[in-house]
Amino acid sequence: MRIEHLTSFLVRGEKLVLLKISYKLRAHHVAVYERTFAERTLPLIREHGFRFWGIWRTVVGDAQEYLELWEFDSMTEFDEKWRELMADPRLQEIFEITGPLVESENLSLFEPSLPGEKMISMRQ
Numbered sequence: 001m002r003i004e005h006l007t008s009f010l011v012r013g014e015k016l017v018l019l020k021i022s023y024k025l026r027a028h029h030v031a032v033y034e035r036t037f038a039e040r041t042l043p044l045i046r047e048h049g050f051r052f053w054g055i056w057r058t059v060v061g062d063a064q065e066y067l068e069l070w071e072f073d074s075m076t077e078f079d080e081k082w083r084e085l086m087a088d089p090r091l092q093e094i095f096e097i098t099g100p101l102v103e104s105e106n107l108s109l110f111e112p113s114l115p116g117e118k119m120i121s122m123r124q
Helices: 003-009 030-047 074-085 087-102
Strands: 016-024 049-059 064-073 102-110
Touching: 003 030, 030 049, 030 087, 064 074, 064 087, 087 102
Parallel strands: none
Antiparallel strands: 016 064, 016 102, 049 064
């Protein structure tokens, strides 16, 4: 599922949600991707005020596999902030560079499964 299509799944309960983005890079593109992410994508994420938990890559398992985690207070917040980010022309420029480097991409939104349990959050 492409990032741009996620916003069509909205409006459930107003509770914390996590966005998980996982993808695999094509062989020999790790350095270009990581440099672009560090120099262009991450500053844009921060500028838009996202609670971005981070990006990880595999140590054991499928080579060139990456995982990103993002936190939102609600589906409404996700919808608003995600649409704003997707509309930023700088992100579209980044996608022109990184899109051809990505072999597969999966996106999932998660909600808490144990109501009332204390959640880890990046909220200040």
